Amino acid sequence: MVGIIGAGSLLASFLLTVMCLNQVGASGPIQSTLYHFMSIDRLSLDFGFLVDQLSVWMMMIITGVGFLIHVYSIGYMHDDEGFYKFFAYLNLFVFSMLLLVMGDNFLMLFFGWEGVGLCSYLLIGFWYTNRDYGTAARKAFIMNRVGDLGLLLGMFFIIKTFGSLAYKDVFAQLAGADPAMVTVICLLLFVGAMGKSAQIPLYTWLPDAMAGPTPVSALIHAATMVTAGVYLVTRCNGLFSMSPDAMHVVAIVGLVTAVFTAIIGLRQNDIKKVLAYSTVSQLGLMFLSLGMGAYVSAMFHVTTHAFFKALLFLSAGSVIHGMGGEQDIRNMGGLRKYMPVTFWVFLIGTFAISGFPLLSGFFSKDEIFANTYAHGGAIWWAMASVSAVLTAVYMCRLLYVTFFGEFRGTEEQRHHIHESPSVMTIPLMVLAVLSVVGGLLNTPHFMHLPGSQWMAHWLAGNGVNGTPIVPMAEVHLSASTEWSLMSFTTALALLVIVALYFVYGKVANLPVSDQKQTGFTKVVANKFYVDELYNSLFVKPTEALSKFLYQYADIQGVDGVVNGVGTGVSKLGAIFRRLQNGNIEYYLIGMVVGAALLFLTIFI
Amino acid sequence: MTLAIFTVLAVISVITALLVVFSKNPVHSVLYLIVTFFIIAAQYILLNAQFLAVVHLIVYAGAIMVLFLFVLMLLNLNQDTEPQKSSAWKLSAAVASGLLFITLIGALKGSSVAIAASPNPEVGLVKNLGNVLFNDFVVPFEIAGILFLAAMVGAVLVGKKDMAV
Amino acid sequence: MLEIIKTVPIEYYLLYSTVLFCIGVFGVLTRRNAIIVLMCVELMLNAVNLLLAAFSTYLGDAQGQIMVFFIMVVAAAEAAVGLGILVMIYRNTKSTDISLLDRLRN
Numbered sequence: 001m002v003g004i005i006g007a008g009s010l011l012a013s014f015l016l017t018v019m020c021l022n023q024v025g026a027s028g029p030i031q032s033t034l035y036h037f038m039s040i041d042r043l044s045l046d047f048g049f050l051v052d053q054l055s056v057w058m059m060m061i062i063t064g065v066g067f068l069i070h071v072y073s074i075g076y077m078h079d080d081e082g083f084y085k086f087f088a089y090l091n092l093f094v095f096s097m098l099l100l101v102m103g104d105n106f107l108m109l110f111f112g113w114e115g116v117g118l119c120s121y122l123l124i125g126f127w128y129t130n131r132d133y134g135t136a137a138r139k140a141f142i143m144n145r146v147g148d149l150g151l152l153l154g155m156f157f158i159i160k161t162f163g164s165l166a167y168k169d170v171f172a173q174l175a176g177a178d179p180a181m182v183t184v185i186c187l188l189l190f191v192g193a194m195g196k197s198a199q200i201p202l203y204t205w206l207p208d209a210m211a212g213p214t215p216v217s218a219l220i221h222a223a224t225m226v227t228a229g230v231y232l233v234t235r236c237n238g239l240f241s242m243s244p245d246a247m248h249v250v251a252i253v254g255l256v257t258a259v260f261t262a263i264i265g266l267r268q269n270d271i272k273k274v275l276a277y278s279t280v281s282q283l284g285l286m287f288l289s290l291g292m293g294a295y296v297s298a299m300f301h302v303t304t305h306a307f308f309k310a311l312l313f314l315s316a317g318s319v320i321h322g323m324g325g326e327q328d329i330r331n332m333g334g335l336r337k338y339m340p341v342t343f344w345v346f347l348i349g350t351f352a353i354s355g356f357p358l359l360s361g362f363f364s365k366d367e368i369f370a371n372t373y374a375h376g377g378a379i380w381w382a383m384a385s386v387s388a389v390l391t392a393v394y395m396c397r398l399l400y401v402t403f404f405g406e407f408r409g410t411e412e413q414r415h416h417i418h419e420s421p422s423v424m425t426i427p428l429m430v431l432a433v434l435s436v437v438g439g440l441l442n443t444p445h446f447m448h449l450p451g452s453q454w455m456a457h458w459l460a461g462n463g464v465n466g467t468p469i470v471p472m473a474e475v476h477l478s479a480s481t482e483w484s485l486m487s488f489t490t491a492l493a494l495l496v497i498v499a500l501y502f503v504y505g506k507v508a509n510l511p512v513s514d515q516k517q518t519g520f521t522k523v524v525a526n527k528f529y530v531d532e533l534y535n536s537l538f539v540k541p542t543e544a545l546s547k548f549l550y551q552y553a554d555i556q557g558v559d560g561v562v563n564g565v566g567t568g569v570s571k572l573g574a575i576f577r578r579l580q581n582g583n584i585e586y587y588l589i590g591m592v593v594g595a596a597l598l599f600l601t602i603f604i
Numbered sequence: 605m606t607l608a609i610f611t612v613l614a615v616i617s618v619i620t621a622l623l624v625v626f627s628k629n630p631v632h633s634v635l636y637l638i639v640t641f642f643i644i645a646a647q648y649i650l651l652n653a654q655f656l657a658v659v660h661l662i663v664y665a666g667a668i669m670v671l672f673l674f675v676l677m678l679l680n681l682n683q684d685t686e687p688q689k690s691s692a693w694k695l696s697a698a699v700a701s702g703l704l705f706i707t708l709i710g711a712l713k714g715s716s717v718a719i720a721a722s723p724n725p726e727v728g729l730v731k732n733l734g735n736v737l738f739n740d741f742v743v744p745f746e747i748a749g750i751l752f753l754a755a756m757v758g759a760v761l762v763g764k765k766d767m768a769v
Numbered sequence: 770m771l772e773i774i775k776t777v778p779i780e781y782y783l784l785y786s787t788v789l790f791c792i793g794v795f796g797v798l799t800r801r802n803a804i805i806v807l808m809c810v811e812l813m814l815n816a817v818n819l820l821l822a823a824f825s826t827y828l829g830d831a832q833g834q835i836m837v838f839f840i841m842v843v844a845a846a847e848a849a850v851g852l853g854i855l856v857m858i859y860r861n862t863k864s865t866d867i868s869l870l871d872r873l874r875n
Contacts, residue, residue: 584867585693589700589798596704603711606776614785621789621812625796630805637808644815650773651826656834660818663841668811668848675852676804679859687801687866697798705791712783719779723829725771728822736831737838748842755846759853 003074006087010070010094014063017056024056029464031104031168043159050104050167053461054469057299058101058231061306065223066094068427072314073215075423076321082126086213089126093119097224101231105166106155109232113151113196116225117144123220124212133211140205147195147202151232154188161185168464171238179242186239186246190253193229197283200257204531206280210272214317217272222279222313223306230286230302234295237470241293251291251376255383258284262390266397270327271316274398278353279309281387285368288384294371295470296442296456301368303455304360304438308352311431315346318420318428319402323413329398334407338417341425343403345432350399352435354392355493363439366486370444373485374477385489392496400504444486446479610650617643630681631673638669653728774827782823789816803858803865807851814844 023030029052037045051059070090077086096119100112125137155165161181162170174182193199198206209221220226233240233250240247258281265277282305289298320327322339336343352359355366365388373381407414419425442455456472463469477485620643623636641664648657689697726732737745793816796809818837825833859865 585798585801589697592700592704592794592798596700596707599704599707599711603707603714606772610773610777610781614781618785618788618792621792624805624808624812625792625799630802633805633808637812640812641815644819647819648822651822652771652773653822653826653834656822656837659838659841663845664811664815668845671848671852672804672808675856678856679804679865681802681804681865687864687868689799689801689868694799697795701791701795701798704794705787708787708791709784712780712787717779717783717827719774719827720829723771723774723827725829727825727829727831728834732831733834733838737835740832741835744839748839751846752842755850759849762850762853762857 002084002087003070003078006091007067007070007074009091010063010067013094013098014060014067017059017063020051021056021060024051024053024461025458028462029053031464033104037107042163043165045107045165046105047108048104048166049102049108050464051102052463052469053459054231054235054299054463055101057303057455057459058227059098061303062094062097062101062224065306065310065431066097066219068430069215069219069223069310069314072218072317072424072427073213075421076215076317077213080213086123086126089119089122090216090219093123093220093225097228100228104168105164106158106170107165109235110151110155113148113192113228116220116228117141117148117196120144120209120220120225123216124209126212126216130211136205136208136211140209143202143205144195147192150188150191150195152192154185154192157181157185157188167235171463171467172465174238174242177242182239183243183246186236186243187249189232189236189239190246190250193232193287194253195229196232197226197229197287198280199229199253199284199287200260203257203261203280204534207273207276210270210276214272214313214320217276218310218313218317221276222309226279226283227286227302227306230283230290230298233287233290234299234470237295240290241471247291247293249291250287251380254284254287254289254291255380255387256284257281258288258387259383259390260284262387262394265394266390268394269329271319271329271332271398271402272313272327274329274394275309275312275316278312278391278395279305281391282309282353285365285384285387288380289368289371292368292371292375292380294368294375296459296472297364297367297371299459299470300442300455301364303441304352304364304435307431307438308349308359308361308435311345311428311435312349312353314424314428314431315342315349318342318424319346321420321424322417323409324416326409326413329401331409331413332402332407333405333409334403335417336403338407339419341419341428345425345428346399346403348432348435350395351497352438354395354497355388355489356497357490357494358439360435360438362490363443366489367442367444369489370477370482370485373481381485385492388489389492389496392493393500396497396500397504400500404501404504444482446482606650610647613643613646613650617647628686630676630686634669634673634676637672638665641665641669648728651728652725655728655730655733771826779823779827782820786816786820786823789813789819801866801868803855803867804852806867807848807855811844811848814840 020030029050031048031050033046033048035047037047039045070087073086073090077083080086093116096112096115098112099115100109103109103112121137121141124140125134127133128137158170159165161177162173164170195202206221206226210217212221240250261277261280261284265274265281268274268277282301286298286301286305289295289301319332319335319339319342322335322342323332326332348359352361355362369381369384369388372384407417440449443449443452445452453472459470460468460472617640620636620640624633624640627633627636641660645657645660645665648654648660724732790813793809793813796812797806800806800809818840821833821837821840825831825837855865862869
C-alpha cells in the first residue's frame with residue numbers, strides 16, 4: 001500500500017512532467033511566482049518556479065527514473081521493517097530534487113540542494129543501528145556541508161554583484177559584470193558542485209554512501225542528486241562562459257577525478273563500491289565536458305548515465321538481494337545461470353557504460369571526447385580516453401567475475417540464490433531498453449541520422465530572457481576526424497571487453513584479498529590512502545583541537561561560570577522558596593497587589 | 605429621572621454584591637448574585653442595549669447561576685461546612701483590594717473620556733448587532749462556537765465518574 | 770439622543786464598574802469556598818461587561834457590545850469547566866476549600 005502510494009505519486013508527477021514537456025515545447029518556458037518570500041534592503045526573494053527546457057529535462061529524468069526505482073524498491077525493501085520510512089524519505093528526496101531543478105532563483109536551488117543533502121544523509125544512514133553506516137551518513141553530510149558553504153558564499157557574491165538571486169535578473173546583467181568577480185563566483189559555485197557531485201577533493205563520501213539501501217544508491221548517488229552539480233554549472237553556463245579560468249579549473253578537476261577514481265575502481269571487490277567509483281569517474285567526465293564548454297554533452301551524459309548507472313545499481317541490488325546480502329564479488333561467480341534476467345540487463349548496462357557501439361554511453365561519451373579533442377587538444381583527449389578504457393576494464397571485470405565462472409559462495413548461499421521477483425525485474429528491463437536507445441536522443445551530426453542533435457536543439461531553446469538556455473557547443477572538426485576519434489575509442493572499448501573475458505571470464509582469475517596485494521595494486525586497493533590522508537590532515541587536528549578546547553575552555557572556563565551561576569541561583573531560590581508555598585490564595589493576593597502597583601506606576 | 609433610576613439601581617447592586625461576598629451561607633450568596641445580575645440587566649436596558657440585556661439574563665441568571673446553585677445543592681454545602689478565613693487574612697485582603705480600588709479610581713480620574721456628539725441610539729438593537737456580528741465578526745463567532753464545544757467536551761470528561769486522579 | 774447620555778455622565782459608570790470589580794476582587798481574596806470564588810470572578814467579568822456596554826452606547830459603536838457577547842461566551846465556558854473541576858475535586862477531597870489545594874507545592 002505504502003509502495004503504491006509512493007510509486008503512484010511518482011507516476012503522477014511523471015505524467016505531469018510529460019505535460020509540462022509538451023507545454024514547454026509548444027509555448028516556451030513556464031514561470032510562476034508562488035509568493036513573495038522576503039525582502040532585505042534592496043534584495044527581494046521570491047518563491048517561484050521556472051520550468052524551462054533544461055528544468056523539464058531534469059524533471060523527466062528525476063520522475064521517470066525515480067518512478068522505476070520506486071517500483072523496484074517495493075520488491076527490494078518489502079522485508080525491511082523501515083518500509084514506510086523508506087518511502088517517506090524517498091518521496092521527500094524526489095520533492096527536494098524537483099525543487100532544486102524547478103526553482104527560478106538560486107535560493108530555491110539552495111533549498112532543494114539542502115533538502116537532497118538531508119535526504120541523502122537520512123537514507124545513507126537508513127540502517128542506523130549499524131554504527132559504520134551512521135558514520136558514513138555523517139561523513140557524507142559533513143563533506144557536503146563543505147561544498148554547500150562554497151555554494152552559499154557564491155550566492156552571497158551573486159547578491160553583491162548582481163543585486164538579485166533570480167536567474168533571469170542575474171543572467172540579464174552578465175554583460176556588464178566584473179570578470180574577476182565572475183571568476184570568484186564561478187569557482188565558489190563550483191566548490192558547491194564539487195561537494196554535491198563528489199569531485200576531487202570532496203569525493204570520498206560517495207563510495208561510503210553505498211551503506212544505504214541499493215535503490216538509494218541508484219536514485220540518489222547515481223542518477224539524480226550527484227548530477228545536481230552538473231545541473232548547477234549548466235544552469236550558470238552564462239557565468240562560466242565569461243570566465244575561462246574557472247572553466248579551466250572545472251575541466252582539470254573533472255579530468256583528474258575521472259582518471260583517478262577509475263584507477264581506484266580497478267581494485268575494488270565490493271560490487272557497489274566499484275559502481276560508486278565508476279559514478280565518480282563518470283561525473284568527472286561530465287565536468288570535463290562542462291569545462292570544455294560542451295554543456296549539452298554533459299547534460300546528455302547525465303541523461304544516459306542516469307539510465308545505465310541506475311540499471312547497473314539496481315541489477316547489482318538484484319544480485320545482492322538474490323545472494324541474501326552478499327556484496328563481495330569474490331564470493332559470487334557463475335550467477336549467469338541462476339539469475340538470467342539480471343545477467344542480461346547487467347550485461348547491457350556494462351556495455352552501455354563501456355561505450356559498446358550504438359548503445360547510449362557510446363554516443364554520450366563520444367560527444368564528450370569530440371569536444372575535448374576540439375577544445376582541449378590531443379593530450380586532454382588521450383587522458384579522457386584512458387579513463388574510458390579504465391571504465392571498460394573495471395566494469396567488465398565486475399561483470400565477468402560476478403556472472404561467469406563457477407559459483408564460489410557457501411552452500412547455503414547457493415540454495416538461497418533466486419531470480420528477483422518481477423516487480424524488480426520489470427523496471428530493470430525498462431531501464432535496459434532506455435540504456436540501449438537513450439543515445440538516440442542526441443546523435444552526432446556527422447552521422448546524419450534523422451533527429452540528429454535533437455537534445456542540443458531542445459536545450460538551445462530560448463529561455464525567459466529570450467536567449468538560448470544552453471548554447472550549442474561549436475565543434476570545428478572535420479567529419480573524418482570525428483569518425484576516426486570515434487572508431488579509436490570504440491575499438492579500444494571492444495578490445496577491453498574481449499580481452500577481459502579471457503582474463504576474468506574464461507578462467508577463474510580471482511582478485512586476491514587486500515592483505516596479499518603488494519606495490520602499486522595495494523595502494524590502489526586502499527584507494528590511494530585518501531581517506532587516511534584526510535583523516536590525519538583534517539579530522540585528527542580538529543579532534544585534538546576540540547579535545548583541548550573541551551578540557552580547558554569548556555570544563556574550566558564555561559562550565560565554571562555556568563556552575564557558579566547555577567549554584568548562586570539555587571541558593572537564592574532556597575531563600576525565595578518560602579514565598580512559593582503552593583497555596584493559591586497567596587498567589588492571588590500577590591497578583592492583586594502587583595496589578596495595583598502596575599496601575600500605580602503606569603497611570604499615576 | 606433617569607439619573608435617579610440609575611443611582612438607585614447602582615446602589616442596590618453594590619449592596620447585593622457586598623452581600624454575595626459577606627453572607628455566610630453559600631446558597632444566599634448565589635441568590636444575591638442573581639439579584640445583582642438582574643440589576644445589571646436593568647442597567648443594560650437603561651443603556652438601550654436590549655439584546656445584551658436579554659442574552660445576559662438567559663446566560664447568567666438562566667444558565668450559569670442555575671449551574672452554580674445546582675452544584676451547591678449537589679455537594680450539599682451550607683453554612684456549617686463553610687470554611688472561614690482568619691481575620692488577619694481578611695484584613696490583608698481588604699487592604700489589597702482597597703489599594704487596587706484606590707489606584708484604579710486614581711488612574712481613571714485623570715483620564716478624559718471622549719463621547720461622540722450624537723451617537724446612534726440604535727446600536728444595541730438586535731438588528732444592528734446581528735449585522736455587525738455576522739458581517740465583521742463571523743470568524744470569531746465560529747471560533748467561539750468551537751470553544752464552547754471544547755468546553756463541553758472538557759466538562760463532560762472532567763465530570764466522568766471513573767476518572768482516576 | 771438617549772436620555773441616559775444626557776443625564777448620566779460616563780464617569781458614573783466608570784466608578785460603578787470599578788466598585789463592582791473591586792468587590793469581586795475582595796471576594797476572591799477573602800472566601801475559601803471555591804464556588805464562591807468562581808462566583809466572584811463572574812462578578813468581576815460582569816463589571817467589565819457593564820463598562821464595555823456603557824462605552825458602546827456612549828460612543829455609538831456596536832463593537833463594544835459584541836465584545837461583551839464574546840466575554841459572556843468565555844464566562845459560560847469557564848463556569849462549565851470550572852464547576853466540572855470543582856465537582857471532581859470535591860469527589861476526591863470531600864471539600865471545596867481552596868486553602869487545602871496546595872498540591873502545587875510538592
